[in-house]
Amino acid sequence: MGKRKLTMRRKESIYGYIFILPFIVGFFAFTAGPLLFSLAGSFTDYNITSQMDFIGVENYQSLIMEDGLFRTSLWNTIYYVAFSVPLTTLGAIFISSLLNQNVPGIRYFRTLYYLPAVLSGVGVYLLWMQLLEPGTGMVNLLLGWVGIDGPNWLYDPDWTKPSLILMKLWSVGGSMLLYLASMQGVSKHLYEAAEIDGASRGRQFFHITIPMITPVIFFDVVTSTIGGFQIFQEAYIMSGNGEGGPANSLLFYNLYMWNQAFGSFNMGYAMAMSWILFVIVFILTIINLKLAPRWVHYEGEEK
Amino acid sequence: MKKTRLFLISVTISALILSGCAGFQTSNNDEANVNEEGKTVVDFWSFWGSELRRPIIDKIVADFNASQDEIEVKHTYSPWGDIWTKELAAIAAGNPPDVVINDINATALRGKENQAMNLSEFTGGDFSEKFYPELWNATLYEGDSYGIPFNTDTRVLFYNKDAFEEVGLDPEDPPETWAELEEYAAKLDIKNDDEYERLGFYPLWGVGYDVWLLNANGENYFGEDNNTDTVNINTERNVEVLNWLKSWRERIGVDVVNAFQAQIDSQQGNPFFSGDLAMIVQQPTFYQQISEYAEDLNFGVVQLPEYEPGNGHTSWGGGFVAEIPEGSSDPEAAWKFIEYLTDQEVQTYWAVENFDNVANIEGAEAAAQSGDLTEEGQMVYQMAVESMENTLLTPAPVEAPGYYNFINPQVDEFFLGQKTAEEALAQAEADIKNLIEKNQ
DSSP: OTTOOOOHHHHHHHHHHHHHHHHHHHIIIIIIHHHHHHHHHTTBTOOSSSOOOBOTTHHHHHHHHTOHHHHHHHHHHHHHHHHHHHHHHHHHHHHHHHTTSOOTTHHHHHHHHHHHHHSOSHHHHHHHHHHTOTTTOHHHHHHHHTTOOOOOGGGSHHHHHHHHHHHHHHTTHHHHHHHHHHHHTSOHHHHHHHHHTTOOHHHHIIIIIHHHHHHHHHHHHHHHHHHHHTOOHHHHHHTTTTSOOSTTTTOOHHHHHHIIIIISOOHHHHHHHHHHHHHHHHHHHHHHHHHHHHHOOOTTOOO | OHHHHHHHHHHHHHHHHHHHHHHTOOOOTTSOOBOTTSOEEEEEEEOOOSTTHHHHHHHHHHHHHHHOSSEEEEEEEOOTTTHHHHHHHHHHTTOOOSEEEEEGGGHHHHHHTTSBOOOTTTOOTTGGGGBOHHHHHHTEETTEESSEEEEEOOOEEEEEHHHHHHTTOOTTSOOOBHHHHHHHHHHHOEEETTEEEEBOOOTTSSSOHHHHHHHHHSSOSBOGGGOTTOBOOSOHHHHHHHHHHHHHHHHHOHHHHHHHHHHHHTSTTOHHHHTSBSEEEEOTTHHHHHHHHOTTOOEEEEEOOBSSTTSOOOEEEOEEEEEOBTTOSOHHHHHHHHHHHTSHHHHHHHHHHHTOEESBHHHHHHHHHOTTSOHHHHHHHHHHHHHHTTEEEOOOOTTSTTTHHHHHHHHHHHHTTSSOHHHHHHHHHHHHHHHHHHHO
16 A cells, blocks of 8 residues: 555545544534433433432333323323424425515515524513413404404413414424525426426426425424424423423423433433433434335435 | 544544543642632622622622632622533532522432532531521431521512502401401402402412412421421312312402413512502512502501411421532632621621511511611511511422422312312322332
């Protein structure tokens, strides 16, 4: 081998590695280490400060077999994901197709619909708590004008999760932008050809637009599913005292995990919870990936 | 190929080593932190960063520093949501601050888990007698204190004297019992058709159901000294109290309750300020809001009514302690600062400037007499001091951390009409016993 010159291809891959080195270092120091530590910790009664004794699968066993709140929190989270992911995806596609039209002032509309995505965090939650106030809030006031007696939103366990989903729908601007960009990228020729063939706007939408943006839909579904399982702040702020009330209806998985870790200092237990969540999300993502070839269309893909 | 790999590996390793140098520098904990002037630095963390509180605590710290030749306290503000998780991480990393303000209710648990330092070597003699016994007891784990009470709170009944006079009640004779409370409330109601022009009282504003249970029982759900051998949740009296609370809600109507609740949450629109609500249970610090938003309100304040005559005006409170995290570099210096923080003079200063309840008995009593308070302020503070005698804390037993996560949802379901009081309390008791068994 000696002084043989490196091929172009090899050189490039070395450069590539050098460029991503900061990430690799960061990953090993700050992500992989803690990750493995939490896996090890999940088999112990670790409480951060005084004990870390190996207890086998006891954490997992009592989580799955005995812990009622674990089940409640998992159910709440699945409920939330099952509704919020499809609804926000549909909502984002709907709005982006509206905003993809050529009408005067469209730029202002785009800005307007994107704005909620810019606002985020606790301020928005507090704002929504006011909007959803049953007696005086804007939402029920508007519903009242059309003769609907609005529900108690954040005070009624049956309505708390729908309240959060509603709030999420309000801020679909982020993924809307992705869809909009992708729709703008769809070749005009396709629509022209379809028009010549006499396809209606509806058929054009379902047979051209939708298939062409499936890669973005796929991306959005995967990331928002993962994000949905991580819901925490909303419940922490909007359930009033941060305990997940009323009637545990906002006790989401991560909120319960947080309470276990930093309220009761059962860190080992919380670590076990995080690994169960990891497995669930991992399996769902695998399923998503396996299903993807059936409906996701990549341009220029070899079949 | 081999060379490439070797090169890559060596670059990666050297980068890792370099990052290791930067990332894992730790200070040596066996030696105290010392500043340039040779003074021992005490790292003090609090969450008092508001416009009101920050200058007061900074002044207290500056006064302490001026009085010391060998210690300098460095105050760091950390937001409410972060401070204790940060502290925990710092303890785990072996480089914690020296004094932290923490929640009194979890002090015993933090002692058990070796997060807070055992302070018994400092708290000998009659040191503990400076504080309200209920507060002091809440800091004990196996008889030793793990944090010194700093401030606290209680719940008292505020009432509108003008409204009392208007309906022929003696404004100097507020309700003493639950029965009187109900009777007076009904008299104070002004109802036109379905609208309340004025509402007498509703028990679940300002406090939760648990305060009324505490008031009726004179003790929390657990046995003496918070032992978990007895769990008194599903009792006849508790069932009765829950049903009593719900009867208010049914009489007044859920819509009215919600509408008033929204106004109360908005603070300055509180119906008590406008006279639309005649009585409300609040912390004594509520007086600050009254003086800000309803200067001219003619109000009185009294201890919580008792369940039945002679049962006791039991109220509920919480509070904060100053603790030394395990692993502090200089506990002696930290203790000097805590001693100063919880001494009468500083406590009175804090009490008057913040209008806050303090844990030091003499400090609180001196504050009630302070000429810096208005006459009304003195009246409210005096009532707060009296109420402190009957105020209980409800720290979680170490065997039942977060026990309220099991009872609150059940009671929620009761109020929503999905369960009877018996069913809800029976389920809560079973769940909590289960929790205790798990932690035994």
